[in-house]
Amino acid sequence: MTNAHSGPIERARSLVLAVALITMIGPFSIDTYLPAFPAIEAALGVDRARLSQTLGAYLAGFATMTLFWGPVSDRFGRRRVMLGAILLYSLASLLCAFAETLHSLLLARVLQGVAASGGFVASRATIRDAFDSIEAQRAMSHVMMLFSLAPAIAPIIGGWLHEQLGWRSIFWFLTSYGLLAAWLILTRIPETLARDARRSLHPVAILGVYRRIAGSIRYLLLVMSLGIGFGGLFIYIAGAPTVIFDFLDLGSDDFWRQFVPMTTGILVGSMIASRIIPRLGPLRTVTAGFVVIGVACLLNLLQLYWLRATAVTVIGPIALYATGLTITMPGITIAALDCFPANRGSAAAMQSFFQMMINAFVAGLLVPLLDSSLGWFVAGQLVCFLAAWIFWHLAHHPAIAQ
Numbered sequence: 001m002t003n004a005h006s007g008p009i010e011r012a013r014s015l016v017l018a019v020a021l022i023t024m025i026g027p028f029s030i031d032t033y034l035p036a037f038p039a040i041e042a043a044l045g046v047d048r049a050r051l052s053q054t055l056g057a058y059l060a061g062f063a064t065m066t067l068f069w070g071p072v073s074d075r076f077g078r079r080r081v082m083l084g085a086i087l088l089y090s091l092a093s094l095l096c097a098f099a100e101t102l103h104s105l106l107l108a109r110v111l112q113g114v115a116a117s118g119g120f121v122a123s124r125a126t127i128r129d130a131f132d133s134i135e136a137q138r139a140m141s142h143v144m145m146l147f148s149l150a151p152a153i154a155p156i157i158g159g160w161l162h163e164q165l166g167w168r169s170i171f172w173f174l175t176s177y178g179l180l181a182a183w184l185i186l187t188r189i190p191e192t193l194a195r196d197a198r199r200s201l202h203p204v205a206i207l208g209v210y211r212r213i214a215g216s217i218r219y220l221l222l223v224m225s226l227g228i229g230f231g232g233l234f235i236y237i238a239g240a241p242t243v244i245f246d247f248l249d250l251g252s253d254d255f256w257r258q259f260v261p262m263t264t265g266i267l268v269g270s271m272i273a274s275r276i277i278p279r280l281g282p283l284r285t286v287t288a289g290f291v292v293i294g295v296a297c298l299l300n301l302l303q304l305y306w307l308r309a310t311a312v313t314v315i316g317p318i319a320l321y322a323t324g325l326t327i328t329m330p331g332i333t334i335a336a337l338d339c340f341p342a343n344r345g346s347a348a349a350m351q352s353f354f355q356m357m358i359n360a361f362v363a364g365l366l367v368p369l370l371d372s373s374l375g376w377f378v379a380g381q382l383v384c385f386l387a388a389w390i391f392w393h394l395a396h397h398p399a400i401a402q
Contacts, residue, residue, distance in 0.1 A: 070349020
C-alpha cells in the first residue's frame with residue numbers, strides 16, 4: 001500500500017517544491033538589491049527617492065501584466081506560460097546587470113515585473129488545479145513555508161554579492177536563478193490544466209470574464225483583505241533601507257537582522273496553518289491568524305511608546321505580524337479562487353493585480369510619506385490590519401457570501 005501511494009505523494013511534493021522555488025523569484029527580485037542601494041545611487045548618480053522608483057516600476061509591471069497572463073494560462077496551459085515568462089525574466093535580469101542609467105534600469109525592472117508575474121500567476125493556479133480545496137490550502141501553506149526562506153536569504157545574498165563582486169553581480173545572480181527555475185518547470189512541473197477546461201482567448205471573452213470577476217463583491221473583499229493585510233508587512237519590506245539605515249542606525253550587512261526574524265515568522269505561520277487547517281477549517285484558521293496580527297499591532301504600539309528602538313523591539317512585533325498574516329493567507333487565497341472555479345487563472349491574475357498594485361502604492365507613495373518617523377510606520381501597519389480584518393468579515397456577511 002505504501003508503494004502504491006508513494007508515486008503520487010512524491011509527485012505532489014515535487015510539484016510543491018518546484019512551485020515554491022518559482023514563486024521565490026518575487027522576493028528575490030525585491031529584496032536582493034536593497035543592501036546595494038547606496039552603491040547603485042552612487043553609480044547612477046541618483047538619490048534614494050529616485051532609486052526607490054525601480055522598486056515601484058517592478059511592482060507596477062508585475063501588477064499590470066497579471067491581467068494578461070491569467071487568461072493566457074487559462075487558454076494555453078500553466079506550464080507553457082511559466083516557462084516562457086521565466087525565460088523572459090532571465091533576459092530582463094541580464095538587462096538590469098548592464099544598465100548604465102536610471103532610465104535603462106527602470107525599463108529593465110518593468111520587464112522583470114512583467115515576466116515574474118507570469119510565473120507567479122500560473123504557478124498559483126497550478127496548485128489549485130492539482131489539489132482539492134482543503135489539500136490546496138495545505139499545499140499553499142507548504143509553498144509559503146518554503147517561499148518564506150527567500151526574504152531571509154535574499155538580502156544576505158545581495159549584501160555578500162555586492163561586497164565581493166559589486167552591485168551588478170546581484171542581477172547576474174537573478175539571471176541564473178531564472179534559468180534554474182526554467183529547468184525546474186521542464187523537469188518537475190506537469191501540465192495541470194486539462195484540454196477540455198481551456199478557455200477562449202478572444203478579447204470579448206476575456207473582458208467578459210474580468211467583468212464577472214470585478215463584479216463579484218465577495219471576491220473583491222477577499223482580495224482586498226489579503227492585499228491590504230500584506231501591505232501592512234510590505235511597509236517594512238519596501239521601507240527596509242529606512243528601517244535599517246535611519247531608524248536603527250545599522251549598515252548594509254545588517255539587513256539580516258530584519259529579514260531573518262520576519263522570515264522566521266512566515267515559516268512558523270506556514271507550519272501552524274498546515275497543521276490547523278484540517279482541524280479548524282478555513283474560516284476559523286483565518287480568524288486565528290487575524291487575532292495574532294492584532295496582538296502584533298498592539299505590541300508594536302507598546303514598543304513605540306515604552307521602549308527604545310532596537311532591532312529586537314522594532315522587528316519583534318513585525319515577525320509576529322508575519323506569522324499571523326501567513327496563517328490567514330492560504331484560506332483567503334483559496335476562498336478567492338473558488339469564487340470562479342472555471343476561471344482560476346484569471347481569478348489568480350486579478351488577485352495578483354490587486355496585491356501588486358497595493359504593494360506598488362506602498363513602495364512608491366506610502367513609504368516615502370511615512371519614512372519621517374518610526375511612529376508613522378507603526379500607524380500605517382495598524383490601519384492596514386484594521387482594513388484587512390473589516391474586509392474579511394464583510395466578505396462573510398450573509399447578504400454577500402451567498
